[in-house]
Amino acid sequence: MASIRREIQVAVPPAQAWDALRDVGRIHERLVRGFVTRCELEGDVRAITFANGMSVRERIIDVDDAERRVVWSALGDPFAHHNASVQAFESGDGGTRLVWIADLLPDALEEKVAGLIEQGLGAMKQTLEGVD
Template sequence: MASIRKEIDIGVPPEQLWDALRDVGALHTRLVKGFVTDCKLEPDGAARTVTFANGMVVREVIVTVSDEDHRVVWSAAGGRLSHHNASAQVFGEGAHGSRLVWIADLRPDSMAPAVAAMIEQGLDAMKRTVEAR
C-alpha cells in the first residue's frame, strides 16, 4: 500500500485553519477554493460528494472529525483506486501560524504519483484560500 505524507505551513492561527478544515461540507468555499469546485454534504453528515477542478467526482466517507486532535479523516474508493484513506491534521507553528499534515494511504501503488500531485495542488489551494480570509 502506498503512503503519502505532505506538510505545509499556513500563516494563520491553528484555530482559524481548524475551523475551515472541520467544516467538511464547505471545502469549495472555505478550504480549497479552485481545487474543489463543489462539495455536497449528505444530510446525515456521514459522507460528501466532492467535485474537483479537473472534473473528477468522488464520494468521500467522513470517518472522524476530532476537535480534540484538530484532525479530519475520510475515505473513498472507486474509479482507479481500490482503497483510499486520508487524514489532515492542524498543528500550531510559531506564534501565529499553523502546519497542516496530510497523509493518504492508497491502492494500487501505481496511483501514488497522481494522488501526490493532487495533494500538492490541494495544499497550494488551501494556503491561498485560508490566508486570504
C-alpha cells in the same frame, strides 16, 4: 500500499485553520477554493468535484476537535483502498502547520494522488491566507 505525507505552513492561527478544515461540507468555499468546485454532504458521505472535472465520493470517518484532525476515505474506483487525513498543528510562530497523509491502493495511483495533495495544500494556503 502507497503512503503519501505532505505538509505546508499557513500564516493563520490554528483555530482559524481548524474552523475551515472541520467544515467538511463546505471545503469548496472555506478550505480549497478553486481546487474543489463542488461539495455536497449527505450524512457522512460527501460528493466532491475537482477543478479538473474529476468527481469522487468520500466517507467522513472522523472530525476530531481535540486533535484538529479530519479523516476520510474515498469510495470506489479507482481505489482498492484509500484513507486520508489532514491535521492542523501549532507551528510556534502563531501560524499553522497542515499535515496531509494518505494511504492507498493500487500503488500505481501514488504519483497522481501526490500531485493532487500538493495542489490541495496550495489551495488551502491561498484560501486560508485570503490570497486570490
